[in-house]
Structure formats: structure tokens, C-alpha cells
Amino acid sequence: MIELKKVTKKFDTGKAVLTAVDGVDLSISDGEIFGIIGYSGAGKSTLIRLLNGLEKPTSGTVEINGQTITAIKGGELRKARQKVSMIFQHFNLLWSRTVKENIEFPLEIAGVSKAQRGKRVQELIELVGLTGRENAYPSELSGGQKQRVGIARALANDPEVLLCDEATSALDPETTDAILDLLVDINKRLGLTIVLITHEMHVIRKICHRVAVMEGGRVVELGDVLNVFQSPKEEITKRFVAQVTDSGDSQETIKHLRELYPTGELVKLVFVGDQTEQPILTKLIRSHSVEVNIVQGNISHTQRGAYGTLILQLKGSAAEIEEALAFLRLEDVQAEVMHND
């Protein structure tokens, strides 16, 4: 779907030449949610702008759906941009237009007739959950609602790719989750390929299938999100993973683990402080007849002590599992059966 080959972008600042993107090779498949994470200045903003030709690479090629974005210009490039749309950190809505008129804007650019525009806008407003706010101006909306307008606007011309430029970085955690859910929903419903850049590992963990970690203009680590979370290789990746130490409780992870371990019950244990030093598992195995299989675990050390989670697969009769859980709770370990949904 998206192929980047040896893409380099240099900026001449007058005093020095800055290499923002340095020989990046990437291959993103159709329908994938691909995350690019990095600190500010890592080159991710430049990289994402190379995908829709807002920036031209100094060398290398960018290909989307068989079309070489780096080779086209003028009307052809403008046409291609209608299929590679973008949402922004600060939403970038026109304050002079209402919600409806903002969503209509890309349709006007594409030369869609007025009657069809009205129909399409109504569909999009329903899709992003803004029914009733059609005639509001952006100044009357909350951040989350503004981003919903941004998303509706980006989807107007049925794009194949959606680029998200720090789309949730200006939103509070709750709104961030709602917007991320919307993106996942769109990805599933419309089969849209999503490329997002962020500095928040939470975003990657919650919605991405694969992740690339960028540092100094290069991709230093690349892989499936779960693999990267479980065994980060580079120092910078480890730091990002540490942003979200409480891994294992997201719906995506549970679903993934359930697929890997379809039998028995998956139980998540949470240890805090001194409990991490206790041989609780040994005690459990010695005194109970359940089969115990360690599925996933981690202990993070923070300034205020250790914090760990352990996910076990318990096999046995319902009564045996219930007994084992009762024992764990008696030992003051927080134990819960992980359910899907």
C-alpha cells in the first residue's frame, strides 16, 4: 500500500543543513494502523508530510497504492491528495465556517455538486457522532468535537489513507480514548489504512497494529506492537514502553492473549510493593491442584516502589479455579479473571 524507499529529507536552514529524515525504508500494508513514535525533533512530522507531498524528499521515493507521490506535481498531486487525507493536532478547522461547511470544504475542492455535498456531509456527521451540531462554529465546540469535525472532513472524499499528525496530543485522556476508538471503528468499517505519528505510547498501545520508533531521522525499531511492548530492543523504545507500564489490560491485549491461550481462565494478578518479593506462586502450586501457566508478566520499578502484573493461565475445574482465586485474594494479591469485552 505505502512504500518508502531510502527516503531522506534535508532542510537548509542557512547556517547548517538539517537532516530531518535519514534514509527511511518502510512498507505499510493495506488496512493497517501503523504508528510512528518519537520525541519532538525525531523527524516524524516531516516523514508524515512526505506521504502526501506537503514536503518533497531530498532523495528516495514514496509510493502509495502504486502511485509515486514523489514524482507527480500540480493537478495530479492535488488529485492524489484527495485520497491521502490528513488530520492535525490543532484540528486546523476554518473558524469562519460551520461544522457542516467545514466538512463540505474538501468536497467543494473535489468539485462535488451541491446536492451531493449536502447528502455526504449528513452521512459523515452521523459517522463521527456530531448529529445536532451541524450549524455550530468551531469556537462553540470542545476539543474532541473539533477533532471529530477534522476526521469527518478528512473522510469526505473517501480516502484510502488517513494520516494523523499527533491527532490526540491536544486532547485530555478521556477524549483521546474516544477519538482513538473512533479511528479504530473507521479503520474496521471503511478498511482505511491509518498512519499516525505520536509521542504517546498509550496511543500506539491502544490502536496500532505495528509501530516504528524514530530517533534522529531514522527508524530504529519496527515491529508488531505486542512484540515491541514485550521485548523492546532499543533504549529509546524501552523508555516509550515504560510510559505505559500497566500493560495487559487493554481489550486488544486480552483478545490477543485469548487467541493464543484459548483454554482455561486467564487471570491477571497485580502486585504492589512488598508482595513482589513473596513466593506466592510457589505456595499456590503446592497447595492447589490447578495447572498454572505464566502467560505474561512485568514488574516496573518506580520511585515509590515496584509495581507488577502477572497474567496466568489457570486450567482445572471451575471449583478448583475458584479456590485458587480465593487463595490469591487471601494472600492480598489483586486477582481478576480477564474477560473479553
Next chain:
Amino acid sequence: MIESLFPNVDWDSMWEATLETLYMTTISTLFTFIIGLALGILLFLTAPKQLWANKVVNWLTGAFVNIFRSIPFIILIILLIPLTLLLMGTIRGPNAALPALIIGSAPFYARMVLIALKEIDKGVIEAARSMGATTGTIIWKVLLPESKPALISGITVTAIALVGYTAMAGIIGAGGLGTLAFLDGFQRSREDVTLMATILILIIVFIIQYIGDLVTIKADKR
């Protein structure tokens, strides 16, 4: 009552002069708006890193604007006499004042347009580009609507300055309230005529300011 306060005022000619002032102000504001807008947009788009980034055009436009903005208006009128004669066929009357009024104030407004355009969030322009908008679309559907309040308050200030310019032009025979105040009032020592002309000019200014403020507020949805 009014007759006794303004014994020397000839109301017919006062009314005629008011209409002439309004005529000069309206026509010159209209042309100033169009030319100033075009110059301002050109200055904006040819600046470094903008859509039409072009050093030469930007420098030339900037130089033109700065020179004509800097020449005192009363001198500009005199300098432009040959041009006026060429364009209008005369150097007297309201129409003869128009070239100087427009050339004097369009660069002034162009600067205001530039300031207004620079206030627009760069992200919005980038968003329009990312949707595949042409530069024309960006000008008509992004730059102008998004800077509308500032463009309107700018033309309000310019129109008021133009009322003043018409009065100055009046001294060299353009007609209007300026000519009346100077020739009929000052030179013939009829203070009441000068005073009445001043009052009428003030009323015109207040009305322009009032309308300008009203439209600016209505246009601003931020």
C-alpha cells in the same frame, strides 16, 4: 435657530459638497479595497516559504507599497498631476482627485491586508493544501474568509483616512467639503461655514466607523 448660528452657510452648496465628499470617499474606498487586497495578497504569497515564494516580486511589490505609503498625500497629489490629466482629462473636480486618493491609500491598505493574512493560522492553509486545494481556492476560500474581520476593520480605518484625504484634495480644487471649508470658509473668513463642513465630515466619519464595527463583529465567528 440653525440659520442664526450659521448665517453664511449656503445649504444647497453645503449639501452638494457633502455629496461630492461621499462620492470621492466611496469610489476611492472601493478601488483601494480591490487594489490594496491584490497587493496585500501578492505580498503575502510571494514572501519566503509561502505558496508563490519569489524574492524579486516580493521585493518589487514591497518597494512600491513602501514608497507610495511614505509620500505625504498633499505632495502626492501634485506629483500625480500629469497622470491625473492623462487618466481623467482634467485636474479639477471630484473625479480628478480619485487617482491620487487611490494611489495614496491602496498601499496603506495593502500593509493592513498583509498583517491580516499573517494572522491566519498556518495550519489551516496546510490543511487546505492537504485536501488538494489550488492556490486560487486557498485565496478565495481560506485566506479571505479567515481574515475577514481584520480586512473589514482595515478598510474602515482606510475609508476614514480617505475622508481626510478628500478634504486635503479639496484645497487644490477637488470639490467636496474640503474645498468649501477652505475657499468659502477660511479664505472668506466665514468661520461658520468651516465649522459646518467640519461637523458634516465628523458625521461621515462616525457613520463609517459605526458601520465598520458592526460588520466586523458580525463577521467574526471566533
